[in-house]
Amino acid sequence: MTTLSYVNIFARQLEPLAAFYSGLLGLEEIVDSRSSIFRGFRCGDASLGISASDAYELLGLRQPTGEGERNIVTFDVESPTEVERLVEAAKGLGAEVVKEPFETYYGWYQAVLRDPEGNPFRLNHPGRRV
Known part of the structure; x- marks a missing residue:
């Protein structure tokens, strides 16, 4: 059985965006996963990750160009x-x-x-x- 473990949101400014979601939703941080480019939070059966733009390179991804929603x-x-x-x-x-x-x-x-x-x-x- 496949399960969802994380949904990540890329942030231009890591700390303010992590504070927004954790503060709004009362999410508990997964302190063991904290790094200079990542914050993780428990969110039900899955977790929410906030990744700094440096994570694009780490993951081998290209930063998006242009406007428009791709995920919600x-x-x-x-x-x-x-x-x-x-x-x-x-x-x-x-x-x-x-x-x-x-x-x-x-x-x-x-x-x-x-x-x-x-x-x-x-x-x-x-x-x-x-």
């Missing part, structure tokens, strides 16, 4: 009220709301945001709004 990270929370609370908290931490909380056609309640570096992410409650 979705964080599940326990209730629609928590989606709304976290949207307000994220705005206070410098996030931009792309789409205010809404019920999707498949019955989930979510909001779409951009972190302070412009990376898109969703706050999601996987169930119908009560």
Whole structure:
């Protein structure tokens, strides 16, 4: 069985972006994985990694050029009220709301945001709004 271990977000500024996600979502850092170019956080059954741009070379990847989203990270929370609370908290931490909380056609309640570096992410409650 294949499982997801990490989702990584590349950061222009490692510390501020790591602080944004860990502070907003209350994530516990995986201190053993800390380096000058990486911060890791426990996030349910998988982990969230924040990688500095130096990690591109380490991994043998090219830095992207041009604009446009290629990925979006979705964080599940326990209730629609928590989606709304976290949207307000994220705005206070410098996030931009792309789409205010809404019920999707498949019955989930979510909001779409951009972190302070412009990376898109969703706050999601996987169930119908009560």
